[in-house]
Amino acid sequence: MNRVYNFGAGPAMLPTSVMERAQREFLDYNGMGASVIEISHRSKEFEALLTHTDELIREISGLPDDFEILYVHGSAQLQFSAVPHNLLDLNPAHKAAYLETGNFASLARKEASRFGNITVAATSESSNFDRIPDFDPATLDPDTSYVHLTSNNTIFGTRWNQFPDTGKIPLVADMTSELMSRRLDFNKFGLIFAGLQKNLGPSGMAAVLIRKELLGHALPNTPNLLNYETYAKNHSMPNTINTFAVYMMNLVLQWLKEQGGLPAMETLNAQKAKLIYDAIDNNDFYIGSAHPDHRSEMNVCFNLQDSTLDKKFLDEAQVRGLYALKGHRLVGGIRASIYNAMPMAGCQALVDFMQEFAQQNG
Amino acid sequence: MNRVYNFGAGPAMLPTSVMERAQREFLDYNGMGASVIEISHRSKEFEALLTHTDELIREISGLPDDFEILYVHGSAQLQFSAVPHNLLDLNPAHKAAYLETGNFASLARKEASRFGNITVAATSESSNFDRIPDFDPATLDPDTSYVHLTSNNTIFGTRWNQFPDTGKIPLVADMTSELMSRRLDFNKFGLIFAGLQKNLGPSGMAAVLIRKELLGHALPNTPNLLNYETYAKNHSMPNTINTFAVYMMNLVLQWLKEQGGLPAMETLNAQKAKLIYDAIDNNDFYIGSAHPDHRSEMNVCFNLQDSTLDKKFLDEAQVRGLYALKGHRLVGGIRASIYNAMPMAGCQALVDFMQEFAQQNG
CATH class of the missing domain: 3.40.640.10 (Type I PLP-dependent aspartate aminotransferase-like (Major domain))
Structure with a gap:
């Protein structure tokens, strides 16, 4: 499995x-x-x-x-x-x-x-x-x-x-x-x-x-x-x-x-979020939803410049084992929820996919 | 297990x-x-x-x-x-x-x-x-x-x-x-x-x-x-x-x-309850708690004639794999809850134990 x-x-x-x-x-x-x-x-x-x-x-x-x-x-x-x-x-x-x-x-x-x-x-x-x-x-x-x-x-x-x-x-x-x-x-x-x-x-x-x-x-x-x-x-x-x-x-x-309790978890959560936010900020293909000063470390929300690619993004992500990235129906776009249980490897896999997807569709 | x-x-x-x-x-x-x-x-x-x-x-x-x-x-x-x-x-x-x-x-x-x-x-x-x-x-x-x-x-x-x-x-x-x-x-x-x-x-x-x-x-x-x-x-x-x-x-x-839905379950539940109620009614060692006309088929409540034996009954039952038979704290005594998931074999095991216990302690 x-x-x-x-x-x-x-x-x-x-x-x-x-x-x-x-x-x-x-x-x-x-x-x-x-x-x-x-x-x-x-x-x-x-x-x-x-x-x-x-x-x-x-x-x-x-x-x-x-x-x-x-x-x-x-x-x-x-x-x-x-x-x-x-x-x-x-x-x-x-x-x-x-x-x-x-x-x-x-x-x-x-x-x-x-x-x-x-x-x-x-x-x-x-x-x-x-x-x-x-x-x-x-x-x-x-x-x-x-x-x-x-x-x-x-x-x-x-x-x-x-x-x-x-x-x-x-x-x-x-x-x-x-x-x-x-x-x-x-x-x-x-x-x-x-x-x-x-x-x-x-x-x-x-x-x-x-x-x-x-x-x-x-x-x-x-x-x-x-x-x-x-x-x-x-x-x-x-x-x-x-x-x-x-x-x-x-x-x-x-x-x-x-895992080391809250000090370790807090550090890891910050690193996980930064990895994805950096991938958004470093590529015009993606636009972060939240004001940079108030970004959540649990739910990273972003849009594709070209929102007509949303479905393709979600479908290809799912094929890669990156599941349930669809944004909430009130706002659309993409949402990566990265609670405590999401390992760094999951965030890295998402970022790798984001970069490839941007290259292939940008 | x-x-x-x-x-x-x-x-x-x-x-x-x-x-x-x-x-x-x-x-x-x-x-x-x-x-x-x-x-x-x-x-x-x-x-x-x-x-x-x-x-x-x-x-x-x-x-x-x-x-x-x-x-x-x-x-x-x-x-x-x-x-x-x-x-x-x-x-x-x-x-x-x-x-x-x-x-x-x-x-x-x-x-x-x-x-x-x-x-x-x-x-x-x-x-x-x-x-x-x-x-x-x-x-x-x-x-x-x-x-x-x-x-x-x-x-x-x-x-x-x-x-x-x-x-x-x-x-x-x-x-x-x-x-x-x-x-x-x-x-x-x-x-x-x-x-x-x-x-x-x-x-x-x-x-x-x-x-x-x-x-x-x-x-x-x-x-x-x-x-x-x-x-x-x-x-x-x-x-x-x-x-x-x-x-x-x-x-x-x-x-x-x-299992055959409610008709089958109703029949089985009646048989399971009857088995235990009969064991109570047929032995002076036990006294049923509820009026016979209103007996539950889900929770069979009874007392031992000699309530000082309750603890021994419960302890020996547990050793036999008959678990959680203690009556509610409001009424004491013994309670056998026999919901849908309790098989007939469980009721039979309880009745066998009740008879042995009565013989050994009567």
Whole structure:
């Protein structure tokens, strides 16, 4: 079997060694004679797996003790509802400020607007989200309950290089496409959430890192399993947790630790992205989508000068084992998603192909 | 590797042939060079898998066309919030009637009470939920938006053999531990939901079968991903679906069809349950928990006359490869969960052990 280099934006490729291990033990977890997906979430073996996952997250990311780790149902988008339900009541004004940097930031803002007084504190919509907008936290109303941003924008290929200092107003970050790919100063954040399906595992679950003091403020009409306190009080198991997602995340985190953790991963991710961005910048055949100062290291988006060649590019790439390079339907073009699990060799194979394709079609 | 007979209540054992197939193709789905958990939910291959799953559900269950099939985030308990949000507004009185037959029925009722005017239309709490209570639908207020029941009670080992005819008032059934284990007359139901982790797949997702005319009535404050219409309008993919859960469910349904579908499965399940219930009834050493008229065919609950022997029973069973027979912490004793995937041989092995254990310790 030949594994392709899968540049899909998510659900995305996972480390091959992780996938092979999961395959080996798929019918027999820990010598139990049953799969990890067939055992009770209340078994001591699963409880140990969950606790080990907590430990790996803290060890790898340096998450401080005043944050709780929650594993919650649904993917990141369910958190678009959960965040306002849990945080708007931090201030009786029920205000929140959203920083609009793309499609998912916008969806999050729209959902929150159904429950509180939401403002757009900054947006880059006028340049079709090709950059991160300027934002001065001093402009925030002091009675703002929280500020929301999307740290990396998968569709437009931008990211926040530096995070704003919002002082006493909690900063909420959707890090679905970045969590565990870069080091973070947790002092700047109140809440971070991420669907797993980019850097951390399969789809269907989200991880939430929440400052403990932010728990316990949910609006009275918050559905029980959208209330983060429900999870915090029950080690994320008020009911049956997504056991497979926890297991896969655990294996991915073990792998990440073996790779040298976030310092090594951050360096590698920068090198991988630079390789492709250089190939774009050094050849007029290609045009980068994002402003150079705000380029994502997870999703490299670009266009061919001659967009009528897009299909040919994608078809020939696929023949070479370079899979799922098509840009999002909102923007078209080409997108190479290069999460943690994409090896340097995959990026090199893409760059080699880009150069050949440009030569043959330029 | 020796697979145990796993009598856990859920996440539960899945058919070994399904697990072996999932293992074989874990790194390479459909010749794509990537795992089914690594490909986009928007890929044509995944869309085909989802559509095939719909078709299998309809073919196996006989679900009529006026029902929509939804695959929703979270397990069954998130539906305890979603159901009132989606259905209470069917009548301006915002009333619903709950039939209380155990722990999960009670949790569902409590969650719904936060959003509407909820009454307990019948309960068997006074006999510690050892039976299904009498219920006369004629006693319902005509302005009731819906009636809710739990079709099979995993903790107490009871089930509704016959479902009430609630006429024009939609009947909602939590069938987490029964869906696809027995034939159903869908004419009696407005909405059926089930977490997958008993008969259908891994934990982390629920299937919802909803009469189309019940869509579009969600309360204004319904979180977007709790609104069934959001799923219905987007073939259950308003956002990233739990791709692994859909895949496993698809394999389980294929297996179910090969076994002869619901007629064959219903017959086998009745035989499996009878084998164990007979072993209980024919030996004073054991006492069945549920009233004989309301016995579950999925969860056989019983006690040892001498409960001080429980631990010995469980330990010796485990040595024999009979795993996870401990009763729920709310009731203690022994529980043998025998979902579709438990073969007759597993039930026979349990009965053999029960007889030996009674002989040696009676």
